[in-house]
Amino acid sequence: MTNFNEALSDLRVLDLSRVLAGPWAGQLLADLGADVVKVERPDTGDDTRAWGPPWLEDADGRSSGQSAYYLSANRNKRSITIDIAHPEGQQLIRRLVKDADVVIENFKVDGLRQYQLDYESLSSINPRLVYCSVTGFGQTGPSAARAGYDFLIQGMGGLMSITGRPDGEDGAGPLKVGVALTDVMTGLYATVAVLSALAARNRTGRGQHIDVALLDVQIASLANQASNYLVGGTAPARMGNAHPNIVPYQDFPTADGYMIIAVGNDRQFASFCNVLGHSEWAEDQCFATNPARVKNRTRLVAWINRVTVERPTAEWVSLMEIAGVPCGPINTLDRVFDDPQVKARGMRMEMAHSVAGAVPLVANPIRMSETPVSYRRPPPTLGEHTFEVLQSWLSMGEEEIQALCELGVV
Structure with a gap:
């Protein structure tokens, strides 16, 4: 049921992405009220479901099969399993797209074209579709076909060259940031792009394709350090915890x-x-x-x-x-998480969970006076909402869904 107290309550999003950058964007849209359906591979699902330990435990201390990593980026979504390599699975995605506002995917460049699930194919079905592609290197250029991961991009994009102790000090050498910051920033840029494309659609009636690359985002996120180089002509060096432009x-x-x-x-x-x-x-x-x-x-x-x-x-x-x-x-x-200010801001929160009883999560930091962030669903178990989504989005009957199950499509 639509809740108009949520900023994006009228949006339907198909999240075909996995790992972190794409799912981060999907979770942010979901926190803001969008109905986000996470499309996963049958049997295995999102890669990060297996990225443990630690694992969320049930009431008896047994593993729930959900890693803490997966839990961090998939709140407020519904999970549906679809085998997109199966022709029936491809057709199912096309049917879902007819009533979707947004698709988020992070397959390799042209990875979905073979299934006719690329932007050109799906926009012909739904011209209002906003289609966001998240890749390591973008849709163009000599490296476009390469796979990109956060750690790799932190190195290639210059972040590690300015992170770590200076040469000559104990422990000197380049270091990655202690969280997949490039992925997180890419998710944020992707979200801004999606919302901008939706605003443009309100004027033009047409959707568009969004090309967001981890490498581009990493370079853009260098901020003053990139500007220091472009203006000064000297590549910044690692300075430990010191600031290049401010002392102390x-x-x-x-x-x-x-x-x-x-x-x-x-x-x-x-x-x-x-x-x-x-x-x-x-x-x-x-x-x-x-x-x-x-x-x-x-x-x-x-x-x-x-x-x-x-x-x-x-x-x-x-x-x-x-x-x-x-x-x-x-x-x-x-x-x-024990800091009084952090507690006062409610940055640690819990949601009821069907397996574990409760799951601890980091709250969304956005505070909006009229359309606040909502917490409606815990990170879903694999395929938890397959029947529910197919019935609510496509009005499919149980017999039709069961037939797809028997074919291994869902």
């Missing part, structure tokens, strides 16, 4: 660990110096302005390090907060 903006040792200082302007720097007991640093022409601090970074950071080790992290954080200096600890995830 990094981690500093304390008496019991580390803290982060994120000074964004000269006024904050003066306050920072006062807390450290060295107000004279802010008056020194070598450090009074940010460009001067960047130039004399090595000397200033060494001085700060000698002071910050004198007090524990919590004490520094408290003092800096009073002074209006951005400062915080480096939390492990148990501390993240």
Whole structure:
């Protein structure tokens, strides 16, 4: 039943994607109210269902067969199994597309053309269809046919060249970010593109094909670092936790660990110096302005390090907060979810689950006053909604669905 308190309650989405980037976009659309049907391979489903441990456990402590990885990107969807290699399965997708608004897929370039499930084929059935293709390298160019994975793209797209300790330090070398950030960012860009295409459709009456590539997104996400290179002509180097354009903006040792200082302007720097007991640093022409601090970074950071080790992290954080200096600890995830602010924002939530009883999830960070995010369905078990979707979208009877089951189509 349509709930008009949800922003996208009038949208139907077929999510043919798997792993993370495509499913992330599908989950975001689903959180915003869209009816998202996740189309999966019979028997195996999304690759990430098997990407464990850890596994969600049932009430008796037995594995439910759903990995934590899969759970992170498939909330609010309905799962239907269809074998698209089977002609009857292809026909089933075409029937579903007639009433769909959006298709999300992340097959290799032209991977769906052999089944006549590519954009050209499906848009001839439904000219209003918004068809979003997510690939590693895009639909064009010499690398278009290559498979792309987040780790690979983090390396090829430059992110790892600026992530890690500088050469000459212990532990030096390129590092990937600790989460598949390229996939997540690609999912976000894909969602923006889908919503933009839908807005355009409201004016023109026609859908369109969206080409989103992990490599393109990774490069776009380099933001100021890419701009630093394009304007300055020098490729940025790895700087550990330091910032290329702002000082001090990094981690500093304390008496019991580390803290982060994120000074964004000269006024904050003066306050920072006062807390450290060295107000004279802010008056020194070598450090009074940010460009001067960047130039004399090595000397200033060494001085700060000698002071910050004198007090524990919590004490520094408290003092800096009073002074209006951005400062915080480096939390492990148990501390993240125990943080009072994180709790107040409800970033950890639970949903009822048919196998496990309840499943813990990270909440959607979007807060909307009139059409808030809703949590209607936990991440589905494989094929959980096959009968339901075929009946509600296509008005198929049980006998017809059962016949498809016997053929191995669903």
